[in-house]
Amino acid sequence: MDGEETWDMKEAAAQAAEYEAVNSIVWLECPFCGSEELSQQSMGGIFWINCDKCSTSGPPKFDVIEAIGAWNKRHSNDPDEA
Numbered sequence: 001m002d003g004e005e006t007w008d009m010k011e012a013a014a015q016a017a018e019y020e021a022v023n024s025i026v027w028l029e030c031p032f033c034g035s036e037e038l039s040q041q042s043m044g045g046i047f048w049i050n051c052d053k054c055s056t057s058g059p060p061k062f063d064v065i066e067a068i069g070a071w072n073k074r075h076s077n078d079p080d081e082a
């Protein structure tokens with residue numbers, strides 16, 4: 001039980017850092033329905049933000065932080081520009 005602890009702690013620290021970064025970012029409400037029920041989705045190393053209410057999804061990015069940024073950008077800019 002002590003051989004793999006280093007790896008676990010490294011992994012946990014990385015996850016905690018990412019978790020903290022994600023939570024420090026403001027998630028803007030859905031530009032279409034105004035819902036704040038958003039969730040982070042990921043598949044095969046690609047991340048995007050999804051509105052749980054109207055199923056609008058943000059632009060897919062390779063990084064969750066970028067995905068949230070893209071979602072927020074979509075909110076403030078004309079959707080056609082994204």
Ligand SMILES: [Zn+2]
Binds near residue numbers: 030032034051055056
């Ligand atoms: Zn929505």
